[in-house]
Amino acid sequence: MEEEVELILDLCKEKMEAAVEHLEKELVHIRAGKASxxxxxxxxxxxxxxxxxxxxxxxxxxxxxxxxxxxxxxxxxxxxxxxxxxxxxxxxxxxxxxxxxxxxVPPLTEERRRTLSKQVSQEGENAKVSIRSVRKDSNDTLKKMMKNGLSEDLEKDAEEKVQNMTNDYGKKVDKMLELKNQEIFTI
CATH class of the missing domain: 3.30.1360.40 (Gyrase A; domain 2)
Structure with missing residues (x-):
């Protein structure tokens, strides 16, 4: 049972990492006035x-x-x-x-900067929704495993780890959004 829990946690981490990588790729395509x-x-x-x-x-x-x-x-x-x-x-x-x-690469107008900032926020929200969805799926799987004989302590510990991962990846997303917004508003 413990191996299965570790497998679920690894899968959870992998999917959250994929959400962050996807966000990174999307943010690259939002140009910030500087050639890249x-x-x-x-x-x-x-x-x-x-x-x-x-x-x-x-x-x-x-x-x-x-x-x-x-x-x-x-x-x-x-x-x-x-x-x-x-x-x-x-x-x-x-x-x-x-x-x-x-x-x-033309310089950005103030209005265009605001539009890009909104687009960055939208991409960030999509990433966070994805991360929360992974959390929900992982927790649902853990609950099913508890019904099939997983101890309550193991399930609670695993749920806590999933929540910590969710918080960590949420902070990564916030940091990426903050950096991209700084890049957009730097003239």
């Missing part, structure tokens, strides 16, 4: 008939805080890369000089 190569993570390019991540067909760099440079490994890819960036709906307007694509 990770802004182009989701861009897929048509490379000889198959959709390929942009990073696998080009060199991406940030020469300064407001510019992203994309240098294709093959010159024939300039136009497909430019189309892929436009089609990704990131709000960027790529400029191509025949050899390299430059993307200027």
């Amino acid at each position: 190569i990770r802004m182009l993570d989701g861009v897929m390019v048509d490379y000889y008939g198959s959709m390929t991540p942009l990073a696998q067909v080009s060199n991406i760099s940030t020469p300064d805080a407001r510019t992203i440079a994309v240098q294709p490994w093959e010159k024939t890819l300039i136009n497909p890369i430019e189309k892929a960036i436009l089609n990704a709906n990131l709000g960027f307007n790529p400029e191509n000089n025949g050899e390299i694509i430059r993307i200027n």
Whole structure:
């Protein structure tokens, strides 16, 4: 029985960790006015008939805080890369000089900063809901195990551990949101 409880706790931790990782990925796509190569993570390019991540067909760099440079490994890819960036709906307007694509990341307006902050809060709330859902599922499983012979003390200890994990991951989410909001409101 104790092994099963440990298994449930491990699974709980794994799922909560996944919720935090998902939040991290979502926050990367919320741009904060500063250029980052990770802004182009989701861009897929048509490379000889198959959709390929942009990073696998080009060199991406940030020469300064407001510019992203994309240098294709093959010159024939300039136009497909430019189309892929436009089609990704990131709000960027790529400029191509025949050899390299430059993307200027415009500074954010105050209104846009507030909108992004609300979006960050929404993503954070989704992560917290996910974490609480994992807690509920874990506690329900523990209660079923108690009906099948798990001692009440073991069940209470496990429930307490699940609650502590929930609190810890909730704090991680809060910290991530705080850092992202600081990044958004830093001019």
